[in-house]
Amino acid sequence: MGLSGFLGRRNIQDLEVILETPEExxxxxxxxxxxRLINKKRFMPSFLIRCNILNYKVFFPFIDNNTSTVAYTEMRFKGRGKHKIDRIYVCSVFPFNFFVRCKSLSQPLEVLIFPAPLVCDSGYFDISEEKQHRGEVNSDKPGFDSDMISIRNYIPGDPFKLINWKATAKTGNLKTKELSSLLYEPVIIDLKDIPFDLEKKLSCAVFMINSLYKQGIPFGLRIDDKLFPPECSQSHKIRLLRELALYGSQNQR
Structure with missing residues (x-):
């Protein structure tokens, strides 16, 4: 029993857990x-490790010493804003499956949850084809609308119709056509003009931001007395989604 206790305690020592959540x-x-499970022990591997993160459990059958390994888990949080994870537990039944030994890792984490997109059937968000094509100009930024500007390596998720089969045959690797995008008149989303209650306003604004970004249309946001000028970039989109997620909370910046 003494050896079992020693091996069991040693099995869950010097482990680190890192939780990586999506940007959105x-x-x-x-x-x-x-x-991501990291075993910092110099000589001893770890066996039958279970990580408990809130109500989610992730199992690692084996991890060698001085290495790391990853597993994937589906998570879901209810409510926009910051969600705190105060502790993560690593547990194991090693070596004889008699006892479950656990160790608490004090690694405070925060997960920022954006409002869920809500499809808006509103005249406020009416970017008709006529409006889009009025005064449109070709841009050298990548998009899906106009002339080809380059050929690049295929990235998973690229539309099948954009694969350049001639270049693929020449190189032996999948190649994708990169098209120029069209420049459209910027759109500023004013939260007070969206005719819903607060949570639906926020969700509708999220839907608008994501839709405009996908179309390559510069978008801005007016929220109370703050104005975010129009841009069309991933970092700008995340900045606005963060603002909507924290709206009305003490953590709003």
Missing amino acids: SYDSIPFVSVV
Whole structure:
């Protein structure tokens, strides 16, 4: 029993758990997170490790010494804003499956959850084809609308119709056509003009931001006395989604 206790305690020592969540996570919508387990022991591997993160459990059958490994788990958070994870537990039944030994890792984490997108059937968000094509100009930024500007390596998720089969045959690797995008008149979303209650306003604004970003249309946001000028970039989109997620909370910046 003494040897069993020693091996069991040693098995869960010097372990570190890192939770990696997606850049975009939305209220009540499942998303996949990466759980990275690091074994910092110099000589001893670890066996039958279970990580408990809130109500989610992730199992690692084996991890060698001085290495790391990953597993994936589907998570879901209800409610926009910051969600705190105060502790993560690593547990194991090693070596004889008689007892479950656990160790608490004090690694405070925060997961920021954006409002869930709500499809808006509103005249406020009416970017008709006529408006889009009025005064449109070709841009050298990548998009899906106009002339080809380059050929690049295929990235998973690229539309099948954009694969350049001639270049693929020449190189032996999948190649994708990169098209220029069209420049459209910027759109500023004013939260007070969206005719819903607060939570629906926020969700509708999220839907607008994501839709405009996908179309390559510069978008801005007016929220109370704050104005975010129009841009069309991933970092700008995340900045606005964060603002909507924290709206009305003490953590709003």
